[in-house]
Amino acid sequence: MEKWILLGMAPVFLGLIVWEAWYWRSRRPEIYSWVDTFSNAGLALMHQVADAVAWTLTIGLFYLVYQHRLFDVPATWWGILLLVLGQDFFYYWFHRAHHRIRWMWASHVTHHSSERLNLSTAFRQSLTYPISGMWLFWLPLAWLGFEPTHIVAVVAINLGFQFFVHTQAIGKLGWIEKVFNTPSHHRVHHARNAKYIDRNYAGVLIIWDKLFGSFVEEDLAVPCEYGIIGQVHSHNPITxxxxxxxxxxxxxxxxxxxxxxxxxxxxxxxxxxxxxxxxxxxxx
Incomplete structure (x- = not known):
């Protein structure tokens, strides 16, 4: 289900990447490069195949856990709202763990390895996430009583939302910044400056970072420098x-x-x- 939701959104994603590349072409042409963008696309295709295989192999485990659920959470408006909040909460801890545990960082580093930040960077994912244990973070939702196919759908929607925060074309968004993850907050997350590194792990809601002490606001006097410590200089998806x-x-x-x-x-x-x-x- 996750694959189909994201594939359904693909025309929107691709259209916005084309628009953003055109927007920066005469303003800041260094933000996009063909080789970097095609590398991101290759990584996205590899990731989607691995993700589909992983869900096929693990969905049975989710249903096994679901058989021992604590509650029966209905698919009503409030049940879906609880699932969205719960999944975003566990996404925060998934994301934080993938920055602080090297076994998990080995997968997540791929996403941070570009020295550019644009909408196509959202596609820059690793096929090894199933090995590093991404799916483990959603298992508590099944135990709490959320139907596994609904969990998969909300994971996809959360990831779809995050596409839109990978951009330098949008500045700060006023009151929205206080509650939601925004391009400004996510620029901080992708920066390797000492002030910014390992901050702003949010998926949809920035409130988790504020609650758990990992929030830093973008300082326009300190421009974000993108990439990783120990930068890898390659566009080869395998590397x-x-x-x-x-x-x-x-x-x-x-x-x-x-x-x-x-x-x-x-x-x-x-x-x-x-x-x-x-x-x-x-x-x-």
Missing amino acids: LTFHEWAAMFRDARRAQGLRGALKQLFGPPERGLAHRAVNSDPEG
């Missing part, structure tokens, strides 16, 4: 998908003992950078 997995396993293999290896696999992503810096230091 963009697997470069951090390869580095992570290499660092784990070189670590001292089982504990050191586990820290490389499941500790914060910056452990890998520090480990490589120490091992490249001739005095270290």
Whole structure:
């Protein structure tokens, strides 16, 4: 179901990408490049195939959990509202975990690896999300009593909404900024500036970041610098998908003992950078 919802929205997505590329063509042509955009498209296709396979393999587990549900939440307006709020809450923790646990960052880094931010960047996804455990974060919704197909649909709608915040063409949006994720908030999230890094994990509602201490407002005096620490300079979708997995396993293999290896696999992503810096230091 998720695949069909997102495919149904594809003409809107593609039309807006064309419009945005035209808009920036004479204003800031560096925001778009053909090679970067086609790389994003290739990553999106790979991700969609992997996602469809993952849902096919895991939907049975969701129904198994659903058989032991705490409540029966009806598909009424208030039941759907609760599901939207609940899914967005768990999305926040999914997103935060994928920045702070290296095993999960190995998938999510693909999305952050472009030094450009435009609507096509929303397509820049990894096919390895099922391996890093994205689907685990939605299981509590089935246990609470939400029907699994409805969960899948709301996940797709949430991801569809997030397409629209990947842009530099829209400034701040007044009171909307206080409640919802906006392009301004998401520009902060994609920035690698020290002030901005690992902030604003919101899907639809920015209130979770404000509640849990991860919110930072965009400061127009500090322009966002996009990309990742330890930038990968490649447009090859295979390289963009697997470069951090390869580095992570290499660092784990070189670590001292089982504990050191586990820290490389499941500790914060910056452990890998520090480990490589120490091992490249001739005095270290």
